[in-house]
Amino acid sequence: MSIPADILAHRELLANLVMRNLKSRYKDSVLGFLWSILTPLFMALIYMVFLRILARGVPMTEILIGVFAWQFMVQCVFNGLTCITDNGNLIKKVSFPRVILPLATTISNLINFLLTLVVQFPLVAVLLGLHGQHINLAALAVPAVIFVHFFFCFGIVLFLSCSNVYFRDLEHLVNVLVTAFFFITPVMYSYAMVEQIAVAYNLPVLAQVYMANPMAVIISAYRALILPDAVFPLGMGTYAGAAIALVFVFPAYRLFKKLQSNFSDMF
Amino acid sequence: MNAIETRNLSKSYRLQGSEPPTMFGKLNRVFRREKPKLLWALSDVSFDVRQGETIGVIGPNGSGKSSLLSLIAGTTAPTSGTVTANGRISSLLELGAGFHSELTGRENIFLNGAILGIPKAILRERFDSIVDFAGIREFLDMPVKFYSSGMYVRLGFAIAVEMDPNILLIDEVLAVGDTAFQIKCLARIRDFQRRGKTLVLVSHALQTVEEFCDRVFLIHKGKLVAEGRPAEVIFKYLKSYMGEGGGLHAVEYGNRDIEITDVKFINPSGGETGTFTTGEAFTAEVSYNARVRVDRPVFGFAVKTGNGFYVFGSNTQIAGYKLDSIEGQGVIRLKINPLTLMQGNFFLSLSVHSWDHSVQYHRQEDWYPFVVKNPTREPGIFRLNSEWDLVSKD
Numbered sequence: 170m171s172i173p174a175d176i177l178a179h180r181e182l183l184a185n186l187v188m189r190n191l192k193s194r195y196k197d198s199v200l201g202f203l204w205s206i207l208t209p210l211f212m213a214l215i216y217m218v219f220l221r222i223l224a225r226g227v228p229m230t231e232i233l234i235g236v237f238a239w240q241f242m243v244q245c246v247f248n249g250l251t252c253i254t255d256n257g258n259l260i261k262k263v264s265f266p267r268v269i270l271p272l273a274t275t276i277s278n279l280i281n282f283l284l285t286l287v288v289q290f291p292l293v294a295v296l297l298g299l300h301g302q303h304i305n306l307a308a309l310a311v312p313a314v315i316f317v318h319f320f321f322c323f324g325i326v327l328f329l330s331c332s333n334v335y336f337r338d339l340e341h342l343v344n345v346l347v348t349a350f351f352f353i354t355p356v357m358y359s360y361a362m363v364e365q366i367a368v369a370y371n372l373p374v375l376a377q378v379y380m381a382n383p384m385a386v387i388i389s390a391y392r393a394l395i396l397p398d399a400v401f402p403l404g405m406g407t408y409a410g411a412a413i414a415l416v417f418v419f420p421a422y423r424l425f426k427k428l429q430s431n432f433s434d435m436f
Numbered sequence: 437m438n439a440i441e442t443r444n445l446s447k448s449y450r451l452q453g454s455e456p457p458t459m460f461g462k463l464n465r466v467f468r469r470e471k472p473k474l475l476w477a478l479s480d481v482s483f484d485v486r487q488g489e490t491i492g493v494i495g496p497n498g499s500g501k502s503s504l505l506s507l508i509a510g511t512t513a514p515t516s517g518t519v520t521a522n523g524r525i526s527s528l529l530e531l532g533a534g535f536h537s538e539l540t541g542r543e544n545i546f547l548n549g550a551i552l553g554i555p556k557a558i559l560r561e562r563f564d565s566i567v568d569f570a571g572i573r574e575f576l577d578m579p580v581k582f583y584s585s586g587m588y589v590r591l592g593f594a595i596a597v598e599m600d601p602n603i604l605l606i607d608e609v610l611a612v613g614d615t616a617f618q619i620k621c622l623a624r625i626r627d628f629q630r631r632g633k634t635l636v637l638v639s640h641a642l643q644t645v646e647e648f649c650d651r652v653f654l655i656h657k658g659k660l661v662a663e664g665r666p667a668e669v670i671f672k673y674l675k676s677y678m679g680e681g682g683g684l685h686a687v688e689y690g691n692r693d694i695e696i697t698d699v700k701f702i703n704p705s706g707g708e709t710g711t712f713t714t715g716e717a718f719t720a721e722v723s724y725n726a727r728v729r730v731d732r733p734v735f736g737f738a739v740k741t742g743n744g745f746y747v748f749g750s751n752t753q754i755a756g757y758k759l760d761s762i763e764g765q766g767v768i769r770l771k772i773n774p775l776t777l778m779q780g781n782f783f784l785s786l787s788v789h790s791w792d793h794s795v796q797y798h799r800q801e802d803w804y805p806f807v808v809k810n811p812t813r814e815p816g817i818f819r820l821n822s823e824w825d826l827v828s829k830d
Contacts, residue, residue: 185550193538196579262533263551264510264525430513433506434449 175266182265186273190248191280205281206288209236216357227358230296231399234391235356237289241282242322242384246347248274249326250333250340257436267429268422271326279319293395307394314390317414321383324418331428334435354384359392360400380406383414437522439603439634440485440508444517447503447658448474477503478658480517487522487602490625490635492649492666494642494673500658501638505605508636523602523634526552531592537581541572541591544580548595562598570594590617597624603634619815622648640742642670642807643779646711671710674805690798694730694762694788698723699804714810714819717773722786729763732791737770740802741817742781753791776819779810 176183195201213229213236220227252274253260253267260267294304333339355363360380367376379385386407393401401407451473478500485491493501506512507519509527534551535544545566549559559566567573570591572583580588606625625648628635639645645652645666652669654662656677662669702719703709712718722735736751752759784806787799 181556182550182553185547189536189539189543189547192543193536196538259534259551261506261511262527264527265551265553433512 176269176272179266179269183269183273183276186269187277187280190273190277194277194281202281202284205240205285209233209240209285212236212240220357227362228296228396230293230396231359231392232357233289233293233296234395235354235388237282237285238318238388238391239351239354239356239384240285241278241318242325243347244278244281245275245322245326246329246343248278249329250343251330252326253330253334253432254337254436261433261436267432268327268425271330271425272323274330275319275323275326278322279315283315297396302397304395305397310394311391314387314394317390317411318387320418321387321414324421327418327421327425331425331432334432335428350384353379353382355388360385360389360402364400364402376402377404377406380404381409381413383410383417386410387414437487438484439487439489439523440519440521440636441483442507442517442519443482445478445481445504445507445514445519446476446516447478447500447507447512448476448515451475476658478507478655481655481658481660482517483653483660483663485634485636487634488629488632489651490629490637490649492645492652493636493638493655494640494645494652494670495655496677499655501655502607503658504655505607505636505638508603509605521603524553525603525605526596526599526601527605527607528596528599531589531596533592535580535588535592538579540579541567541570541576541583544591545595548592549598552596552599554595554598554600558598566591566594566598569597593617593621601633603636604628605636605638607638608640640781642673642781643711643809646670646807646809647779667709667711670807671708674710674807687801688799688803690788690796692798693728693795694724694726694733694797696722696786696788696798696800697725697765699784699786701804701806710805711807711809712775712777714776714778714808714812715774717771718775719772720770720784720804722768722770723765724762724768724788725765726762729761730790730797731761733759733762733797734789734791734793735759735768735770736787736789738785739777740783740785742783742805745817747777747782747818749785751787775808776821777808778814778817778819779808780817782806782808 195204198204200207210233213232216232216236217227217229249271252270256270290304297303329339329343363379364376367373367379380389380402389399389401389407392399481504493504495501503512505527507514508521509525510521511527532548534548536547539547545563546556546559550556567576570587570593572587572591575583575587580591583591622644625635625637629648635648637645637649649666651664652662652666653660654669654673654677661677662672700721700723701709701712702721703712704717704719720737726733734751734753736749736753738749739747741747782805783802784804785799785801786803788797789795789799790797
């Protein structure tokens with residue numbers, strides 16, 4: 170069976186697993202889903218205050234968009250790592266297309282992300298309003314970026330979930346890598362700062378290489394579409410980053426397919 | 437048409453523990469150029485299962501029975517060979533596998549149902565009967581982590597029986613739960629058989645296998661060593677393989693002046709067997725070899741259930757059967773008629789000792805397994821001869 174047909178045949182299972190992920194995430198916590206909004210808000214505040222101290226002002230609106238988008242990916246990374254290993258019992262006992270598990274993880278995080286956008290958009294609009302600005306009309310194209318963002322995250326989840334079954338060091342390694350990834354991605358700063366640095370060192374290629382990072386492209390795209398004066402650099406780097414974001418899911422799925430037949434032997 | 441076909445089916449596992457799945461473990465192996473150690477759980481197994489057949493799979497612990505079910509179910513892939521199943525497969529491998537402890541009973545019914553491939557419409561329609569069957573109505577909106585283990589298993593089973601596959605795989609599920617639960621399980625199996633479904637049943641409850649199965653596969657060290665009619669294959673298993681891989685705590689001691697050399701179980705028609713029927717005669721022919729002349733030896737026997745419950749014991753002294761003296765080889769016959777044990781796996785222990793119990797010549801505890809099947813519908817572990825009389829009536 171082909172992948173889409175396989176998934177379609179198990180759509181009830183997929184829907185149930187997504188519900189399970191969403192329902193169980195904030196069970197027993199008083200604030201529940203509010204944490205999905207509070208966490209990035211607190212992070213955005215911390216970054217803004219910290220950067221003010223460093224005397225490099227970054228608009229709160231840019232940080233907000235960056236942090237919410239970043240949260241989606243980070244949640245996918247950490248849920249994705251364990252979405253096979255935490256379901257060892259299921260894998261061992263029940264036969265179903267294994268790809269349902271990473272897909273359910275990515276979809277539940279996407280839904281979570283979409284719900285946070287409901288808060289993020291008005292907040293950004295209010296902050297822009299304070300400076301007499303408003304959200305770009307181009308923001309209508311945000312779903313296209315979400316689409317790319319989703320496929321990149323799905324690729325990451327596929328890659329991490331199957332690798333972690335055979336290589337448990339990944340859980341520790343990923344902690345370090347995510348921190349590094351965070352600093353090379355414009356989450357708490359803007360692309361404009363990267364350009365300034367590239368100019369200061371007289372290395373324009375640096376800005377190009379920087380944009381080959383899919384997350385840099387995705388976050389810059391969100392900002393450029395929503396905010397009136399955010400920069401979206403077009404160039405080889407950006408095309409490469411966007412291409413990686415879109416196609417990463419294919420090799421990740423190939424790897425997943427290769428490794429999945431022996432999942433149940435590892436638990 | 438065949439429901440299941442396997443051809444040269446083999447499965448090997450890397451021995452876990454000898455190779456930690458960590459970077460250090462991997463590097464260590466690479467540097468020392470070690471080949472991973474393989475354990476062949478199944479090797480070269482070929483068979484066909486016809487549509488509507490009920491197959492029993494028996495064998496000692498660790499012989500590969502569960503691996504075989506996993507391969508048929510498709511939860512694991514063969515190392516070599518093929519397995520083909522025609523029709524939708526469901527497995528009753530572990531009740532409540534896939535429950536999410538944080539979710540409520542209600543939520544888990546739909547989640548677990550989806551995992552087992554039961555359509556949502558059927559779950560909705562059967563919701564009340566599932567809840568009543570499991571007896572969890574008051575606890576429906578409570579997370580299942582607060583359920584008792586009994587409630588957990590009952591709910592798992594109540595959902596699982598709503599499956600309607602063409603092929604049902606059952607792995608030792610019948611061993612859990614109380615008698616009422618087991619009777620429900622068995623009734624469900626009968627129901628499946630009536631509807632012409634294919635069943636593969638892994639069990640150590642040999643009387644269940646004998647009662648339900650059309651054919652039995654005996655697996656030993658990953659190989660299919662026997663296949664055929666239940667009574668014959670079970671007899672072969674009892675005779676040759678039972679007790680390997682643990683589970684049988686047989687002990688043997690004594691000075692061997694008299695040695696018990698062999699025991700044959702004989703059925704009422706005179707043939708050698710491993711299976712007896714409640715209410716018919718039980719006969720065991722015990723061969724001995726007395727190396728020296730022994731005066732007034734005492735032969736004894738005891739019967740225990742498969743899980744160690746001491747049912748009965750007696751000896752020639754208590755029974756008032758005096759043996760004057762024996763020397764050399766001979767056969768002594770133990771007859772129990774009628775056999776009042778009910779269905780189950782049992783063990784026969786034998787002993788020879790001196791008249792005053794001061795010398796043990798030879799004693800074999802839990803040495804000889806046999807199976808009892810009960811054709812009546814009476815439940816219980818022991819048959820009590822009972823009759824009814826209506827004494828007065830208005």
